[in-house]
Structure formats: structure tokens, C-alpha cells
Amino acid sequence: MPARSCSIQRISLGSETDNKLQIEVEYRPKDWISFVGDTKYVGWTAYMLDQDSNGVLLDGNGNPLPDGEEPVLLPFELYDDLEFNNLEFGELIEEIALIEEKDIEFDDIMRRIERSGHFKMDAADAVAVLHRSRPSVMILISENPTSAMRGGFGELIHNINLETPHLKQVVAEQLVELVRGFLEGRYDLPVLQGADIFMLDLTKVLVDTSEKESRFECLLEFLPDGFLSELARRVASRYRLQAKVVMGRGQGLLLEFEDNRAKQD
Numbered sequence: 001m002p003a004r005s006c007s008i009q010r011i012s013l014g015s016e017t018d019n020k021l022q023i024e025v026e027y028r029p030k031d032w033i034s035f036v037g038d039t040k041y042v043g044w045t046a047y048m049l050d051q052d053s054n055g056v057l058l059d060g061n062g063n064p065l066p067d068g069e070e071p072v073l074l075p076f077e078l079y080d081d082l083e084f085n086n087l088e089f090g091e092l093i094e095e096i097a098l099i100e101e102k103d104i105e106f107d108d109i110m111r112r113i114e115r116s117g118h119f120k121m122d123a124a125d126a127v128a129v130l131h132r133s134r135p136s137v138m139i140l141i142s143e144n145p146t147s148a149m150r151g152g153f154g155e156l157i158h159n160i161n162l163e164t165p166h167l168k169q170v171v172a173e174q175l176v177e178l179v180r181g182f183l184e185g186r187y188d189l190p191v192l193q194g195a196d197i198f199m200l201d202l203t204k205v206l207v208d209t210s211e212k213e214s215r216f217e218c219l220l221e222f223l224p225d226g227f228l229s230e231l232a233r234r235v236a237s238r239y240r241l242q243a244k245v246v247m248g249r250g251q252g253l254l255l256e257f258e259d260n261r262a263k264q265d
Contacts, residue, residue: 005029007044007079021090033230040073040230047073057166067165103229106248113194136188137178139171139206141222156187162210171206171222176231178205179253183239202228202252219251228253 010024030043040047050058050065050072057065060072136155146161158178164170179200181187190201206222208215220228232243232253244254 002029004044004081006084033226033233042073042075044077044079046076046078048076050074057169065166069166071166071169103245103247104254106246106250109192109199109246109250109254113192134185134188137181137205139174139178141167141171141206141208141210143210168222168224172224172227175202175205175223175227176234179231179235180238183235183241198255199246200253200255201250203250217250 006025006027008023009026010022012022012024028041028043032043033040050060052058057071059065059069060074065071135150136153138155138157140157140159141162142159143162144159146164147159149157149159151157158174160167160170160174178187178189179202182189182200190204192199192201203217203219206219208218208222228245228247228251232245235241235243235253235255240257242256246252246254
């Protein structure tokens with residue numbers, strides 16, 4: 001394995017009689033992205049946005065980030081180096097590789113819902129905290145100034161100007177807030193739910209109204225590459241949920257409570 005690519009994550013003791021240890025080692029290549037809370041890791045290096053106390057993005061040298069340039073992430077090394085070859089773990093009895101789960105196709109989700117014989121488009125009973133008022137929310141991309149407003153049915157609309165500097169980063173941060181607000185019971189978002197499945201459908205959250213005709217199902221055009229995978233890891237790091245990315249005709253997150261998953265396993 002390359003240097004600085006592995007870390008011991010967990011050591012489990014066996015019974016008093018078998019004298020066995022189960023050592024869980026996680027491998028991360030340098031381009032692997034994960035989250036612990038809100039901290040982003042690339043490999044084992046923590047990265048944080050370079051910004052001032054007011055949230056203004058900086059260029060890595062203390063100056064405001066010029067329009068059109070990608071946000072700067074500053075690296076922080078939180079783990080010391082250790083040579084695994086110098087460690088004496090004892091005799092290797094068995095090695096088990098954990099297989100990373102792949103993205104799920106939207107059509108597969110719909111087939112599972114149909115087979116379940118149960119379909120809902122509301123997940124009020126699944127969020128962590130139920131608020132008395134939970135407005136539906138959406139993001140509009142337009143030529144109007146960036147603002148937040150209420151729609152005719154009480155929905156909360158976040159309008160983002162098309163010419164906003166670092167538009168994809170701004171949209172990504174707004175989507176993180178909407179998903180977090182949904183899981184904490186503050187917002188409503190589109191949901192597809194079967195008897196044993198719960199999908200947060202993000203395709204309908206964003207609408208591009210900057211052209212003559214409004215464009216729907218254009219979410220991925222306004223997000224950084226790989227963002228949904230980052231969002232899934234961020235959700236799983238903060239809440240007691242398993243999160244997988246759903247792609248295809250619809251994009252979003254397949255969410256499953258850890259307790260329910262344990263029962264199925």
C-alpha cells in the first residue's frame with residue numbers, strides 16, 4: 001500500500017478463550033473523499049475552505065477569491081505517520097475486505113417501491129424532529145438578485161443569481177442546508193417512500209429560470225462534480241443514517257435508519 005493510505009479504525013477483542021483480535025484497517029487513496037462531521041477529508045488529510053470570519057472566500061493568501069476561480073481548500077494533517085511494518089499484531093488468521101457500495105439507479109428504486117405495495121410522497125414520520133411548521137423549499141437559478149422569499153403557497157424559495165461568483169459552491173452549500181433542515185424537521189423536500197425504502201428526491205429541488213422557459217431536472221449542472229457522494233457521506237457522518245447516491249432519471253439520496261438496516265442484516 002502507498003504511504004499514508006491506511007489507518008487503524010477499530011480494534012475488537014474476542015472472547016476470553018480464543019485470544020483473537022479483530023483489527024479494522026481503512027484504506028483511503030489520496031483522492032478518496034469522506035466526511036467526519038463537517039470536516040472534509042481527502043485521503044487522510046483534512047481540508048477546510050479558506051474564508052474569513054464573515055464567510056468571504058479567500059485565495060489562500062488572505063486575499064478575496066477572484067470571481068470565476070475555484071474555492072481554495074487548506075490542508076491540515078491530523079494524523080501522525082506510523083510504519084505498520086514495525087507493529088507486531090500476532091498471527092494473521094483471516095483477512096476480510098469490505099466492498100464499497102455503488103450508486104443506485106433511480107429505476108431500481110421505483111421497482112422496489114412498486115414491489116413493496118406501499119407508496120408515499122411524505123416522510124413526516126421519518127425526520128428526526130417534527131416542527132409545527134415545515135415549509136417546502138426549493139432553489140431557483142435566475143437573473144434576479146439573490147434573495148429568499150415566500151411563494152404563494154407558503155413555500156420557501158431561495159433565489160440565486162446566475163452570475164453569482166462560485167455559483168456551484170453556493171448552490172452546493174444551500175443544498176446541504178436544505179437537506180440538513182429536512183432531516184431535522186425544519187423543511188419539507190420531495191420524498192419517495194415505500195414500505196421499506198426512503199428516497200430523498202433532489203431532482204425537483206432546483207429549477208433554472210434564467211432562460212425563456214424554466215428548466216427542471218438540471219440539478220447536476222449546478223453542482224460540483226461528485227457532490228452527491230460528498231453529501232451522502234456528510235449525512236451519514238452526522239445522523240444515524242445509511243446514505244447512498246441515487247442516479248439516473250432522478251437524482252438524490254437513498255436513506256435508511258441504521259437500526260432498520262441492522263434488523264434486515
